[in-house]
Amino acid sequence: MHDPAMAGPAIAIEALARTFRGPQGRVKHAVDGLSLTVERGEMVGLLGPNGAGKTSTVKILMTVLLPTAGRAAVLGHDVVRDAQTVRRLTGVILGGDAGLYARLSARDNLLLFADLYGIPYREQKRRVPELLDRVGLLGEEHKRVETYSRGMKQRLHIARGLLHDPKVVILDEPSNGIDPVGARELRALVREQVRRQDRTVLLTTHYMFEADELCDRVAVLRAGRKIAEGTPAALKKETDGQVVLNVQVDGVTEEHVARLRALPGIRSVNLTEHDSRQSLDVHSGQERDVTADVLAELRELTVRQVLKREPTLEDAYVALISGDRA
Numbered sequence: 600m601h602d603p604a605m606a607g608p609a610i611a612i613e614a615l616a617r618t619f620r621g622p623q624g625r626v627k628h629a630v631d632g633l634s635l636t637v638e639r640g641e642m643v644g645l646l647g648p649n650g651a652g653k654t655s656t657v658k659i660l661m662t663v664l665l666p667t668a669g670r671a672a673v674l675g676h677d678v679v680r681d682a683q684t685v686r687r688l689t690g691v692i693l694g695g696d697a698g699l700y701a702r703l704s705a706r707d708n709l710l711l712f713a714d715l716y717g718i719p720y721r722e723q724k725r726r727v728p729e730l731l732d733r734v735g736l737l738g739e740e741h742k743r744v745e746t747y748s749r750g751m752k753q754r755l756h757i758a759r760g761l762l763h764d765p766k767v768v769i770l771d772e773p774s775n776g777i778d779p780v781g782a783r784e785l786r787a788l789v790r791e792q793v794r795r796q797d798r799t800v801l802l803t804t805h806y807m808f809e810a811d812e813l814c815d816r817v818a819v820l821r822a823g824r825k826i827a828e829g830t831p832a833a834l835k836k837e838t839d840g841q842v843v844l845n846v847q848v849d850g851v852t853e854e855h856v857a858r859l860r861a862l863p864g865i866r867s868v869n870l871t872e873h874d875s876r877q878s879l880d881v882h883s884g885q886e887r888d889v890t891a892d893v894l895a896e897l898r899e900l901t902v903r904q905v906l907k908r909e910p911t912l913e914d915a916y917v918a919l920i921s922g923d924r925a
């Protein structure tokens with residue numbers, strides 16, 4: 600008999616949808632007709648701004664949220680009809696404090712979860728120290744988890760997610776809330792340990808550079824839909840020949856942004872606010888210098904600084920999610 604688990608992609612998502620009913624019965628499309636295939640051994644990043652539908656998609660794959668339409672399968676097993684098998688084959692690595700026992704040591708946490716996974720005791724004795732070593736927690740394994748730094752907890756989450764040696768790993772925001780140095784170390788850990796042994800990894804992140812460092816391919820979501828998919832290098836190519844004009848300015852309104860977007864030669868405009876200071880990134884082609892037109896639109900505001908620069912990978916991503924493409 601044909602066994603679907605032996606062939607085909609690791610993750611197959613087809614026309615997946617999930618709606619929620621909000622206040623006054625308004626329907627919210629968290630995932631809106633998403634299709635995505637992840638081949639065996641691939642590492643694919645799901646990118647998107649807050650509310651894009653990443654967590655809802657991941658929850659459906661983790662079998663903790665039901666889709667309202669479409670289907671998703673892990674190693675050929677449907678996440679709704681065959682949820683138990685999907686859970687056995689999938690390792691989930693979430694961040695933060697949830698899912699760990701703060702009063703127990705790292706070692707006792709892993710032994711407890713190994714029991715829950717039904718890993719035989721002799722196997723636990725071998726695997727737990729080995730995993731603690733692999734994630735760099737050997738020597739700290741007897742300390743209570745509540746004394747751990749965020750980065751150490753994240754390492755323990757990784758060890759926990761790999762305990763039952765899953766074929767498919769779902770990794771949610773690996774470096775969220777971790778300082779840049781710690782985040783770099785964590786990415787190295789993900790590359791060396793999570794990716795091992797032809798494992799398939801689906802990772803969510805807010806950071807394009809993180810996806811670039813780790814992923815073979817990325818899918819960018821916006822409002823529950825996929826707006827771009829490809830290798831990080833291919834997405835970056837979309838900004839070839841573009842220039843970013845960064846304007847530090849105060850008092851920008853939605854109306855200003857709309858007027859800037861309508862100017863000839865402008866591809867996308869992104870407004871960010873930090874410490875109540877505004878910053879505008881205006882993407883345009885190289886063929887036309889838009890600086891004078893942009894400053895004319897902002898003439899009644901106080902412009903603090905104007906800089907022109909080459910686009911980065913992060914710009915490629917921002918241009919995608921703030922552009923008009925749907």
Ligand SMILES: Nc1ncnc2c1ncn2[C@@H]1O[C@H](COP(=O)(O)OP(=O)(O)OP(=O)(O)O)[C@@H](O)[C@H]1O
Nearest residue numbers: 619627628629647648649650651652653654655656
């Ligand atoms: N249980 C729920 N009830 C109502 N609306 C929900 C629920 N869960 C998610 N949503 C809505 O669905 C949309 C997608 O949310 P989701 O958490 O999947 O996005 P996300 O890309 O993971 O965002 P973030 O990066 O902030 O985690 C959001 O608008 C969110 O408010």
